[in-house]
């Protein structure tokens with residue numbers, strides 16, 4: 001198959017980890033006889049420096065025309081003055097909104113070798129295999145904001161249509177996994193949450209083979225620590241999802257391992273590791289590339305329909321971790337290139 005992939009390396013370790021992900025995609029293309037065309041474009045702080053705009057028009061046009069977008073990370077101390085008019089993350093927020101990617105998928109699995117890095121007791125981590133589906137383009141982050149000297153407001157608004165589409169996505173994904181959805185809200189207090197719960201409940205009738213339960217967000221925050229293996233797909237609104245996904249990420253031992261996909265109804269998906277630009281280690285060749293590599297696997301699965309190739313990459317990452325290859329964030333001393341080479345070697349051993 002032919003595919004156009006827009007690569008947005010961004011800032012800090014972004015270029016290092018996206019290069020690793022691209023090499024794994026090139027390998028998948030070579031072995032499967034696919035033609036992937038890659039092009040690199042600016043986003044974030046480096047785009048502010050070069051074009052005065054964290055999402056230059058050229059970048060946005062190419063992303064909209066691509067089959068998929070692979071992103072590194074944006075931001076860093078050079079652009080973090082809170083009073084600055086343009087900030088790197090504005091570029092990313094706008095890109096997500098422009099692409100209409102309303103469903104943010106974050107799988108969290110705990111590799112047995114890494115359980116010791118988790119703050120939880122090992123026995124609680126056995127079998128943790130979560131898929132968060134976070135609503136990404138609505139809620140408090142996109143609502144109207146007001147500010148006077150002493151009063152500030154952030155509007156939270158959801159429509160049934162916004163809830164329906166993300167809920168459908170979560171139920172559909174649950175069909176390919178454990179057939180269980182947990183919907184998280186604060187329906188005892190918030191009106192938006194009552195609409196959320198009613199709407200998810202209605203969508204559930206379209207998926208009689210998937211079990212649905214509701215949890216309040218405060219209780220879910222606790223359950224993620226006490227019974228993380230008890231959940232399968234967890235669907236929630238933007239702000240709750242932001243917080244719970246970071247909490248769940250801590251279970252896995254390092255931010256550097258975790259991928260994400262952001263999907264809408266259009267053809268373009270956006271794929272990025274969940275970590276930031278890690279300015280403290282940028283440019284030193286020590287960043288963990290596995291989150292970016294696993295994001296590339298999600299790209300193959302969700303945007304290009306190459307599920308077998310995706311599974312092969314995930315299995316190769318598992319074998320690399322089994323073999324004890326680990327970057328510094330995982331307690332080892334492998335560099336970005338060594339870890340990437342180990343994944344490529346594991347892929348080609350089985351080929």
Ligand code: NAI
Nearest residue numbers: 073074075076255256275276277278279280281287288329
């Ligand atoms: P961060 O994720 O960049 O780093 C947190 C800690 O984890 C650091 O000690 C870092 O060295 C380590 N780390 C992160 N990724 C790693 C990897 N792949 N391998 C090894 N170690 C890794 O989060 P932080 O420090 O809060 O933010 C730094 C910058 O990144 C800020 O400007 C922030 O705004 C931006 N950011 C961007 C995101 C994005 O582009 N989606 C997401 C989160 C933060």
Ligand code: MG
Nearest residue numbers: 242243245246
């Ligand atoms: Mg976050």
